[in-house]
Amino acid sequence: MLGRTLREVSAALKQGQITPTELCQKCLSLIKKTKFLNAYITVSEEVALKQAEESEKRYKKGHSLGDLDGIPIAVKDNFSTSGIETTCASNMLKGYVPPYNATVVQKLLDQGAVLMGKTNLDEFAMGSGSTDGVFGPVKNPWSYSKQYREKTKHKAHGENEDSNWLITGGSSGGSAAAVATFTCFAALGSDTGGSTRNPAAHCGVVGFKPSYGLVSRHGLIPLVNSMDVPGILTRCVDDAAIVLGMLAGHDPKDSTTVQDPVKPFTLPSLTDVSKLCIGIPKEYLTPELSSEVQSLWSKAANLFESEGAKVIEVSLPHTSYSIVCYHVLCTSEVASNMARFDGLEYGHRCDIDVSTEAMYAATRREGFNDVVRGRILSGNFFLLKENYENYFIKAQKVRRLIANDFVNVFNSGVDVLLTPTTLREAVPYQEFIKEDNRTRSAQDDIFTQAVNMAGLPAVSVPVALSNQGLPVGLQFIGRAFHDQQLLTVAKWFEKQVQFPVTQLQELMDDCSSVFEIEKLASVNFC
């Protein structure tokens, strides 16, 4: 039952094959079994069981609230949840219990969803590994999959097996791992430069970043306000569309959301792609791209072409400036957004009380990790009067150019862009931490970041397993507010590639029965 998709389990609930409480308990027990993955910071067991109970009552009365009623979900720990600790994986917010729900959380709860807990991340979502949070790194469940173990048996032999575990990517690594290990059916992530799509690709799940302004940010503890978007992680594209339907639309509490009403929708099943034009941005073919990912990318392009779609090479000429531009804009907004954490109203406060200034300084030194402090420092440097024109203004102009690149491509008749999501599959933690956070983030966000600058919708869809038996994702980028069209194309693609389900039986030995894995499709795509 847990291996099913959201739509499937929703149908099972409606048909009474399983009750919300049973479903919730199964997920809770799986969360306990996979605790060592460190996907969750807080497991809201009591709340979840209570919500499940209420859902059950509704089902019994025949008053189900809809597709999400009774469905276990998880939420990244940078969304405010009323009465549930929200930490951003930072000492600064340890013990902080928000008095209100983020709009997206409230919307899910209003639909009857059952909140299993708050998922792990890089501190304040600053990172691409989910390794830099105060609660420790998230381990990629694929590290323990049959598929990966079989391929790497010879290497792992004789070594401490656990030292070879892989990162999930980030910063929404906890949410990606939670969905990948079947502890929930959908999870919220956040996406500022790729933080939803990157871990989705590494964990073999669907990671969707909606158009900026389509989904409310109210209650999402910000990284970069002008780029942040709540992300959706699910096990299939259809599920992402269901969740998007519940979340999208104007929020009076977020002035940057669209005014036009958004109706819930179901994705059509595309059968004919011959009218589609798929753009392949040539700048995304970088030397750092692994040959395996590159080959899967071109196979995907060929697949579209062979099915009659028009596939053309396009140019996004300002792509190479994206990283450095993002660095300036991101750190500047970070410097500003983090100014509120002064130990006065909420969060950590140091013991020093000689003066207000000394209290601020010590509170912030103790509360933030090096990554956060480093970004605050550079951001404030860029915002200084003497530097503002040379850095911030320039970066804003470059951002406009990057956004215009996309506009030009879409105006030339391209419907959807197809790119890799990441340079390669997930790497072992030991290898990942050889580079510092900044270098890693700069490298890992290379295919995902520009999308945030332009506010476009994008989705990472798992396509196949690498030679190592690890998931690889490809990214589709759509026109602004054409999220539905984008997901329709992604759904068609997902159906063609038949990505395999993680085989975690070994890992969860005794609970293998909870995985009624229906489809064990071919690992070999194309």
Add this chain to the structure above:
Amino acid sequence: MAAPMLRGCCLARRGALACIDGGSRHGRGAAIGCRSSGKRGRSSVAQQPLITAQKSGKGEHAWAAVVGLEIHAQISSNSKLFSGSQVQFAAPPNSLVSFFDASLPGTLPVLNRRCVEAAVMTGLALKCHINKKSLFDRKHYFYADLPAGYQITQQRLPIAVNGSLEYSVCVGKKRSQVITRTARIKQIQLEQDSGKSLHDELRSQTLIDLNRAGVGLLEVVLEPDMSCGEEAATAVRELQLILQALGTSQANMAEGQLRVDANISVHHPGEPLGVRTEVKNLNSARFLARAIDSEIERQINELENGREILNETRSFDCKLGCTIPMRDKEGKQDYRFMPEPNLPPLLLYDTASLPPGADPQQVINIDRIREQLPELPSETREQLVQQYGMLPEHSFTILNEVGLLEFFQNVIKETRAEPKKVTSWILNNFLGFLKQQNLAVNESPVTPSALAELLNLLDRKAISSSAAKQVFEELWRSKGKTPSQIVSEKQLELMQDGEALNQVCLAVMEEHPQVLLRKRQCR
């Protein structure tokens, strides 16, 4: 002697009509009063009257002072600029604080329509150009009563620009010549107020009250077109009257709804402007002019003694009567301005540019707000002059005293007396009594009806004008009595009966035969 109260320095400072002494020195000794040529009229360029430093010989070292103002007016609105919390003066500490006001992470600003309308209306009243597109920025500094670590303001593109504020000063020996001056308005911007820090020195603690945090402010920036404390105070008073007439701010300085910062420098005319200082938090009408004048005096003294003026922030110590440097804001502040990413550009429309089918709740039409502009103080004064033949300077006094215009109008309604008579009585007797006892108009023991009745008695010649003054004094003392009662109690009626009067005269003559005799002999 005409209306001595009108001339007093203290009144002039509070009034929108400053009485400026052209020749004689007054005030604090140094010649820092404004000298006026009387011909500048409506000139909007920086007015730089010459100031002679106390120590130098006459006319040797002429100094000119340049004063610009930044005025913060709290917008009169039910809720704050970006949150739904109520706005209320003197509520229990931290009782009016929303999640946004306390800067809880994840909260976002939502612009209050009423505040935007207030800004547009104020901009229109001050002849500003209203920007149909304006932007919000973050201004960063760490302070305990600024929970977010930044203030949302409009630095790059404010809602209104290039306006003007006209105020009047009276000049000449008798100060009877009213001259209109103009201070250019650089801009009006919408911004958030901060909270309040309450320092408990005893326990070396600072307590924070966030009730005020996030209340909408209009920052009105006046170009350095003023040249002394009195001009500045007069301009501020005029702005205050305008805001009150518009209803966009209660502009009560005692409640902190109107706060003034002044940028001050001195220089020799014809030379570049001097280094300026900023005198912060001039929050009392009483001290505004004094603070500015004392800072001008200080700067002149510094320069005369070969010292330099530092570009610094100072505050006025009303006990010492001079400005002192502010310690906690020393050094250069870099506010690290940045666009506020959570607020889209603020777009305004006029009837011509209004998008068809636009939801009236979602758009603001400048033309509609212009239609709603009430009568402004200058128009009210004009009206008083036209309708009642009032002297212009008197119309200023009537408007400057809170409640006096209404009092005047109520008296006029109920009396047959000549308007000029009413004006004279109100300005000379009524206002004189109020001032003597330091009362506000609404605290007066004499009601408009009572004064109207008294003036009717006078008009009917039922009492003499000296008796009227006696009745007035009695009214002041014995609340509740009507003028007629007092007149009859004190037998102050003028005798209208000729026969009775004749009898009285005869009786007096009979009682004083000696006097009568002497008179006759003289003749």
